Amino acid sequence: xxxxxxxxxxxxxxxxxxxxxxxxxxxxxxxxxxxxxxxxxxxxxxxxxxxxxxxxxxxxxxxxxxxxxxxxxxxxxxxxxxxxxxxxxxxxxxxxxxxxxxxxxxxxxxxxxxxxxxxxxxxxxxxxxxxxxxxxxxxxxxxxxxxxxxxxxxxxxxxxxxxxxxxxxxxxxxxxxxxxxxxxxxxxxxxxxxxxxxxxxxxxxxxxxxxxxxxxxxxxxxxxxxxxxxxxxxxxxxxxxxxxxxxxxxxxxxxxxxxxxxxxxxxxxxxxxxxxxxxxxxxxxxxxxxxxxxxxxxxxxxxxxxxxxxxxxxxxxxxxxxxxxxxxxxxxxxxxxxxxxxxxxxxxxxxxxxxxxxxxxxxxxxxxxxxxxxxxxxxxxxxxxxxxxxxxxxxxxxxxxxxxxxxxxxxxxxxxxxxxxxxxxxxxxxxxxxxxx
Ligand code: NAD
Numbered sequence: 464x465x466x467x468x469x470x471x472x473x474x475x476x477x478x479x480x481x482x483x484x485x486x487x488x489x490x491x492x493x494x495x496x497x498x499x500x501x502x503x504x505x506x507x508x509x510x511x512x513x514x515x516x517x518x519x520x521x522x523x524x525x526x527x528x529x530x531x532x533x534x535x536x537x538x539x540x541x542x543x544x545x546x547x548x549x550x551x552x553x554x555x556x557x558x559x560x561x562x563x564x565x566x567x568x569x570x571x572x573x574x575x576x577x578x579x580x581x582x583x584x585x586x587x588x589x590x591x592x593x594x595x596x597x598x599x600x601x602x603x604x605x606x607x608x609x610x611x612x613x614x615x616x617x618x619x620x621x622x623x624x625x626x627x628x629x630x631x632x633x634x635x636x637x638x639x640x641x642x643x644x645x646x647x648x649x650x651x652x653x654x655x656x657x658x659x660x661x662x663x664x665x666x667x668x669x670x671x672x673x674x675x676x677x678x679x680x681x682x683x684x685x686x687x688x689x690x691x692x693x694x695x696x697x698x699x700x701x702x703x704x705x706x707x708x709x710x711x712x713x714x715x716x717x718x719x720x721x722x723x724x725x726x727x728x729x730x731x732x733x734x735x736x737x738x739x740x741x742x743x744x745x746x747x748x749x750x751x752x753x754x755x756x757x758x759x760x761x762x763x764x765x766x767x768x769x770x771x772x773x774x775x776x777x778x779x780x781x782x783x784x785x786x787x788x789x790x791x792x793x794x795x796x797x798x799x800x801x802x803x804x805x806x807x808x809x810x811x812x813x814x815x816x817x818x819x820x821x822x823x824x825x826x827x828x829x830x831x832x833x834x835x836x837x838x839x840x841x842x843x844x845x846x847x848x849x850x851x852x853x854x855x856x857x858x859x860x861x862x863x864x865x866x867x868x869x870x871x872x873x874x875x876x877x878x879x880x881x882x883x884x885x886x887x888x889x890x891x892x893x894x895x896x897x898x899x900x
Contacts, residue, residue: 464488464646467540469533469566471498473509473621473725473792474583474614475546480517481625483527485650490528490536502529510791510818513622533566537573542647545570545594546583546614549729556732558587567594571601578607579643583614585670585730587737591634591663608640611663613670618724619789626651631658634666671734675748678727680715682751685758688718688895698895699877718895720801720849720875721758723786725794728752759797762847762875763804769871769892770845775809778868780843782836783850784827785819793822798849802827815839817852837866844869851876860887 464487468479471493479491493499498508505522507515521527530536537543547562563584570580580598582591595609611634616624631651633644641660648658661669688698698718706713722728731752738745767774786796793799796819802812806829815833816823824832833839836855840846840863848855856878864870864887872879872889877896884891 464542464643465540466490466647467492467533467536467543469493469537469543469545469570470547470562470584471495471502471529472546472548473511473618474616475544476502476507476509476518477511477514477616477621477625478544478546478583478614480514480521480527481622482647483521483524484517484626486526487647488526489521490530490540492530492533492536494531496531499529499531510789511618511621512789517622533569534573537570537578538575540578541576542579542581542643543570544581544583544612549584549586549733551729551732555736556729557736558585558590558729558733560586560590560593563590563594564597567597568601571598571605574598574602574605574607576606577639578605579610579640580607581610581612581644582667583612585613585674585726585733586611586667587671587733588664588667588741591667608635608637609663610635610637610640610644611666612644613666615670615673618792619787628656631656632661632666632669633658634661634663634669636662671730671737674727674730675734675745675751677715678722678731678755679747679751681717681719681722681727682754682758684716684718685721685895686754691895691897693897695897697897718877720762720797720894721755723759723794723796723799725792728755728795731755759800760804762797762849763801763808765892766801766805766810766845766847766871766873767808769873769890770869773808774805774844776811777809777844778811778813778842779805780833780839780841780846780867781812781814782816782839782846782848782855783819783852784814784816784823785850788850788852789818791818791822793819793826796850798823799826801847801849802830813839813841813843816850817854819850837862840866843867845871845873847873847875848878849875851878860884860889864888 466487466489468475468491471491479489483489545566549558552559591609591611691698702716705711706716784798813831820832873892877893
């Protein structure tokens with residue numbers, strides 16, 4: 464099939480490369496000319512494991528190409544995916560749909576022949592109706608349907624998630640559009656990924672409900688971690704004991720510094736706003752968002768307390784800046800709140816992240832970036848493990864300790880064991896392991 468993808472970021476590029484790998488002819492479009500010229504030269508603008516090889520092999524096979532010009536790509540496509548960003552709107556937290564609607568207008572002008580227009584971006588309920596209205600108004604003659612097909616991939620494991628999804632949600636009441644979508648994803652039947660056909664509004668809401676539920680799980684275990692610290696229980700064991708129950712499941716029960724990233728924070732806020740607008744407020748999600756916001760900043764307070772109540776003039780070294788390992792994405796990462804609060808308290812902040820420092824430098828000021836974990840720890844009063852990159856899982860602790868000025872180690876991901884850290888002379892602080900580990 465001939466497919467155009469509008470927006471070649473994390474989702475658009477991964478979707479485009481994977482769909483090309485299924486055998487479709489895919490043209491990825493982006494209005495960012497630098498991104499497109501980099502991609503044409505085989506340079507991948509984001510860090511996503513395996514993506515460079517997948518893009519290269521499909522370009523070489525002639526199935527994947529890149530363009531800034533939307534018209535040609537859309538004119539020849541049978542299916543057009545919209546994969547542009549939907550960030551939080553300033554002020555009310557609702558999804559900013561400017562990019563989606565702008566893309567819809569551009570696509571409308573370029574449509575030729577029967578085309579299925581697919582919203583892959585995460586968009587609030589009713590956006591598909593609006594996209595349809597926009598296109599219909601501009602092109603009353605056009606033969607098209609608008610389908611919602613939200614994406615559930617995770618950064619860091621995006622290719623595997625796209626190729627082996629738990630499910631594919633397709634929202635459309637139109638039989639012809641459903642057939643086309645079945646054809647797009649037919650190669651996945653081999654992996655027996657179920658396609659869930661729903662109404663468009665149901666598909667749109669399903670994405671938000673799924674993300675809000677996962678954010679709730681994380682926030683729940685974080686609160687249990689706080690309680691564990693007070694009562695002398697171990698949150699990892701609590702989580703294991705909960706997660707072995709099939710009704711609950713073990714995933715997203717890792718206590719830590721709070722959820723971040725490009726999806727959960729903005730999607731919970733957008734759902735809250737939708738729910739309020741429709742007169743069915745979601746008190747649970749409202750609380751989750753508020754608790755999580757608090758938590759990110761409270762991590763800095765832990766550092767301050769561990770350093771005796773003040774960080775003024777002290778040096779704090781952060782290991783990991785991205786919201787999770789295996790991505791360079793810094794959007795809404797907990798480290799942003801932690802660094803800002805530490806700097807507000809007068810700390811000198813050093814940091815090392817295997818992939819995120821380029822993005823971090825765009826949003827954080829006055830951070831001294833290090834060349835590796837040991838360089839980062841040099842002269843530090845406290846080391847804070849913020850993101851559990853593999854490279855931080857087996858640190859040479861003697862070397863870290865020797866590089867530091869102080870001995871405070873805050874392990875916000877519970878990577879290390881208390882008895883080992885204390886034996887090595889660290890003043891060790893974990894999350895929710897109430898004394899034992
Ligand atoms: P991104 O910011 O990485 O990429 C968006 C791209 O769209 C940018 O490169 C931008 O230049 C381009 N763009 C914007 N307007 C355009 C236009 N009119 N024409 C052509 N290109 C245009 O965003 P992302 O992380 O890929 O997210 C895209 C959507 O997918 C969002 O709605 C997001 O919520 C959703 N999503 C993201 C993830 C994730 O893990 N990142 C997972 C699931 C769903």
